Amino acid sequence: MTDTSSLGANAPTDTTVAENADRPQTTDRHEDTPDSWTDYAFEGEPKLSVDGLDVHYGSDQALDDISIEIPEQSVTALIGPSGCGKSTFLRCLNRMNDRIRAAEVDGTVTFEGQDIYQDGLDLVELRKRVGMVFQAPNPFPKSIRDNIAYGPRKHGTVQTDLLAKLTGRDDSDQEDEIVERSLRQAAIWEEVNDRLDDNALGLSGGQQQRLCIARCLAVDPEVILMDEPASALDPIATAKIEDLIEELAEEYTVVIVTHNMQQAARISDQTAVFLTGGRLVEYGETDQVFENPKSQRVEDYITGKFG
Amino acid sequence: MSYTAESELVVDNTSTAERLASAVVGLGLVTFVFSLVGVTQVVTAETTILGISLYDFLAGGLLLMGVGTVSLGIGSRTGVFNTSPDATPGAVTAALFGLGAFALAGLVASQSLGLGTVGWLLGATLVGGVTFAGVALAPEDIGSTLPPGVAAIGVAVAILAGIITPAFAWEPEGFSATLTGSMAIPLLLAASTLVTMWGGAKAYEGYGSKGRQTAAYLLVGINAVSIIAVLVALLLFIASKGIGPAFEGFSLVPFEWPFVTNGYSFRPEVVNGVFPAIMGTIWLVIGAVITGVPVAVAAAIFLTEYAEQGRFVGAVEIATNGLWSTPSVVYGLFGYAFLIPRLGGTTSLISGMLVLGFMLMPLCLITSREAIKAVPDEYRDASAALGVSRWETIRSVVLPAAMPGILTGVILGVGRIAGETAPILLVMAGGLRDDAPNVLGSFEFISSPPFVANDALLESAPALPYQLYATITAGVSAENAAAFGWATAFVLLVVVLSFYALGIASRLYFRRRLNA
Ligand SMILES: Nc1ncnc2c1ncn2[C@@H]1O[C@H](COP(=O)(O)OP(=O)(O)O)[C@@H](O)[C@H]1O
Numbered sequence: 001m002t003d004t005s006s007l008g009a010n011a012p013t014d015t016t017v018a019e020n021a022d023r024p025q026t027t028d029r030h031e032d033t034p035d036s037w038t039d040y041a042f043e044g045e046p047k048l049s050v051d052g053l054d055v056h057y058g059s060d061q062a063l064d065d066i067s068i069e070i071p072e073q074s075v076t077a078l079i080g081p082s083g084c085g086k087s088t089f090l091r092c093l094n095r096m097n098d099r100i101r102a103a104e105v106d107g108t109v110t111f112e113g114q115d116i117y118q119d120g121l122d123l124v125e126l127r128k129r130v131g132m133v134f135q136a137p138n139p140f141p142k143s144i145r146d147n148i149a150y151g152p153r154k155h156g157t158v159q160t161d162l163l164a165k166l167t168g169r170d171d172s173d174q175e176d177e178i179v180e181r182s183l184r185q186a187a188i189w190e191e192v193n194d195r196l197d198d199n200a201l202g203l204s205g206g207q208q209q210r211l212c213i214a215r216c217l218a219v220d221p222e223v224i225l226m227d228e229p230a231s232a233l234d235p236i237a238t239a240k241i242e243d244l245i246e247e248l249a250e251e252y253t254v255v256i257v258t259h260n261m262q263q264a265a266r267i268s269d270q271t272a273v274f275l276t277g278g279r280l281v282e283y284g285e286t287d288q289v290f291e292n293p294k295s296q297r298v299e300d301y302i303t304g305k306f307g
Numbered sequence: 308m309s310y311t312a313e314s315e316l317v318v319d320n321t322s323t324a325e326r327l328a329s330a331v332v333g334l335g336l337v338t339f340v341f342s343l344v345g346v347t348q349v350v351t352a353e354t355t356i357l358g359i360s361l362y363d364f365l366a367g368g369l370l371l372m373g374v375g376t377v378s379l380g381i382g383s384r385t386g387v388f389n390t391s392p393d394a395t396p397g398a399v400t401a402a403l404f405g406l407g408a409f410a411l412a413g414l415v416a417s418q419s420l421g422l423g424t425v426g427w428l429l430g431a432t433l434v435g436g437v438t439f440a441g442v443a444l445a446p447e448d449i450g451s452t453l454p455p456g457v458a459a460i461g462v463a464v465a466i467l468a469g470i471i472t473p474a475f476a477w478e479p480e481g482f483s484a485t486l487t488g489s490m491a492i493p494l495l496l497a498a499s500t501l502v503t504m505w506g507g508a509k510a511y512e513g514y515g516s517k518g519r520q521t522a523a524y525l526l527v528g529i530n531a532v533s534i535i536a537v538l539v540a541l542l543l544f545i546a547s548k549g550i551g552p553a554f555e556g557f558s559l560v561p562f563e564w565p566f567v568t569n570g571y572s573f574r575p576e577v578v579n580g581v582f583p584a585i586m587g588t589i590w591l592v593i594g595a596v597i598t599g600v601p602v603a604v605a606a607a608i609f610l611t612e613y614a615e616q617g618r619f620v621g622a623v624e625i626a627t628n629g630l631w632s633t634p635s636v637v638y639g640l641f642g643y644a645f646l647i648p649r650l651g652g653t654t655s656l657i658s659g660m661l662v663l664g665f666m667l668m669p670l671c672l673i674t675s676r677e678a679i680k681a682v683p684d685e686y687r688d689a690s691a692a693l694g695v696s697r698w699e700t701i702r703s704v705v706l707p708a709a710m711p712g713i714l715t716g717v718i719l720g721v722g723r724i725a726g727e728t729a730p731i732l733l734v735m736a737g738g739l740r741d742d743a744p745n746v747l748g749s750f751e752f753i754s755s756p757p758f759v760a761n762d763a764l765l766e767s768a769p770a771l772p773y774q775l776y777a778t779i780t781a782g783v784s785a786e787n788a789a790a791f792g793w794a795t796a797f798v799l800l801v802v803v804l805s806f807y808a809l810g811i812a813s814r815l816y817f818r819r820r821l822n823a
């Protein structure tokens with residue numbers, strides 16, 4: 001772990017890291033359950049690690065005792081029939097569930113060894129480092145530039161307002177750099193560089209979604225959570241997003257929910273299969289999960305017998 | 308084409324029935340317009356067209372429509388016209404026609420036949436009931452053409468035969484109002500034309516669901532146009548009365564417009580003007596917007612984005628709706644009894660601003676809340692996922708997106724308060740004056756708190772609507788008060804419409820920024 005900055009205001013990093021060091025690389029607590037195979041060994045520290053996660057919406061249980069460790073700089077796909085809790089799980093990873101009043105989260109989620117549900121956690125810092133892209137493209141009704149620069153401006157990374165200009169601290173150059181870099185990373189720069197001041201709502205759906213990815217990249221995240229980012233797009237736009245995701249995985253940790261199994265097979269390094277009841281049934285290397293699943297139910301699901 | 312289509316997917320567009328129905332509707336539109344103009348008494352029985360009195364001319368048109376509609380119905384039933392009517396015109400049509408027949412029969416029985424209460428009630432009920440039953444049992448083509456057609460023929464004959472004349476006067480018992488023939492005839496004509504056109508429009512499409520749709524569109528369209536007509540009539544009327552006196556002494560080069568740039572000097576040799584009142588109204592609106600709108604928007608943000616939906620929010624909603632429904636004179640009384648003693652003891656511009664600001668608040672609160680609620684949650688999610696705090700999100704995303712809606716509320720509210728008279732009467736009342744309130748020039752810095760003083764705000768000031776009331780009702784200015792009043796009304800209308808235009812323009816600006 002190179003980044004030593006703490007997410008928590010009261011910095012309980014020492015204990016968490018210490019505990020984490022003692023822990024075996026793979027969890028062995030769940031491998032005995034007859035109907036789930038979730039132990040997956042990989043090199044290095046997990047970027048995100050979830051242990052015994054339960055989520056309830058009121059009295060409905062959406063996630064049941066999920067434990068999973070997600071390696072960094074790779075693509076982790078979450079698949080499963082709709083309503084099995086994939087989105088709920090994803091929202092636990094950057095605490096977007098906080099925004100849903102009925103949602104009640106138990107269990108631990110650690111990001112680089114720090115418990116993100118601890119008291120005093122800095123949500124701004126967490127969400128800067130764990131970004132999110134939504135199912136339907138949701139650019140702000142602002143110019144393309146304002147969309148990309150929104151995060152950096154709000155976080156004070158760049159200051160381009162009138163006061164900054166008057167006091168000679170204008171960061172417009174830096175902002176331009178961020179905008180260009182993010183748009184290039186999201187493979188949309190060539191398409192929009194001549195109309196950065198046009199409204200983002202004028203873009204096509206696929207372009208809007210790549211813009212949203214660029215907006216997320218602009219705040220320099222480490223993890224990118226994507227909830228069915230291509231489900232509202234046509235096949236060509238989908239292919240572009242898929243290429244982009246594979247590229248992003250060289251630098252970022254990508255966790256993607258998809259209902260499209262071919263997509264998961266194509267782009268992911270490891271796959272987690274959720275089945276009804278909010279249970280994580282199988283987690284492992286993508287090739288293994290698709291070609292040689294350990295669980296009969298997963299095999300049935302993948303071969304289309306149900307789901 | 309070498310083959311003949313069995314089913315009629317494509318119907319020949321120019322059948323006799325359609326031409327007849329178009330004639331009925333077209334004639335109806337003309338008759339309807341003239342009847343409405345007749346209601347305003349701009350044209351009267353004395354107006355003649357081709358030597359025939361207007362009402363006889365219109366009644367002739369109605370007669371033709373009635374005959375046409377009846378023929379359409381009978382033609383359809385006997386198979387002369389190719390139509391596809393439903394089994395029945397429906398209970399609602401039957402009930403409405405029954406009611407109409409009840410009213411018509413009641414009028415005829417009590418007014419023309421002179422029957423007593425029991426007599427006309429019995430007769431009317433009988434005719435209404437028979438019509439209801441008849442229409443309900445008849446097939447759609449007969450049920451929706453015969454009753455309006457027969458009624459149209461009846462009304463037309465009554466007018467042509469002189470049974471109802473412009474001289475006719477009806478004084479319903481217990482009312483002190485008189486309905487004269489010159490009023491009743493165009494009203495009867497308009498109503499009868501409307502219903503007959505409805506039947507004609509149904510016949511045009513060969514009845515069925517398509518016929519009902521076209522007939523409904525026709526009625527709805529006529530209503531929409533009528534609303535515009537009312538607005539235009541009002542504007543034209545005020546303008547025709549007010550433009551003359553308002554432009555007295557007007558010249559373009561050198562620019563002189565005494566009515567707008569002068570005060571009321573009570574000197575006979577100069578044109579008296581409304582400049583002080585214009586400035587008063589403008590300052591009043593500015594002050595009300597400054598006091599009312601920010602509070603309303605802030606409250607809307609709190610209630611929508613922060614407060615949990617519950618008892619408290621419910622109570623505030625009820626209170627807001629109550630405030631919005633509170634009569635303006637009550638606001639005025641509040642200002643008179645509460646504000647004035649605390650703000651210098653006399654009627655003053657600032658009291659007016661505050662009272663109108665209070666009046667503006669509930670409407671702006673309601674519309675701002677709706678506008679904020681309408682901002683998609685996706686924007687809030689996107690912003691939150693970037694780690695941006697709730698308040699920053701509201702400021703940078705939610706409010707800009709809600710701006711057009713918020714401005715709509717401000718536009719409506721300003722339209723209401725700019726013309727308010729009752730509260731002004733109580734809290735601001737400045738009579739006819741020669742000098743305008745000089746708000747900007749009266750700011751003074753003083754050495755003790757609150758460090759700024761503005762005498763103009765603490766003095767009474769004139770405003771256009773109040774001045775209008777004062778000149779017309781109370782006869783404050785002795786000389787040609789009416790002309791002065793009309794001119795004031797005209798200027799008031801222009802001022803309010805200017806505020807309106809300003810609001811629309813800024814709303815367009817914000818909307819354009821939101822959309823590609
Ligand atoms: N905001 C919410 N309020 C209440 N129940 C919810 C909410 N979001 C999801 N759920 C419930 O949680 C379960 C899992 O939903 P979700 O995570 O959206 O599944 P998926 O993304 O796999 O389709 C479903 O049964 C759904 O009805």
Ligand SMILES: [Mg+2]
Binds near residue numbers: 086087227
């Ligand atoms: Mg989902």
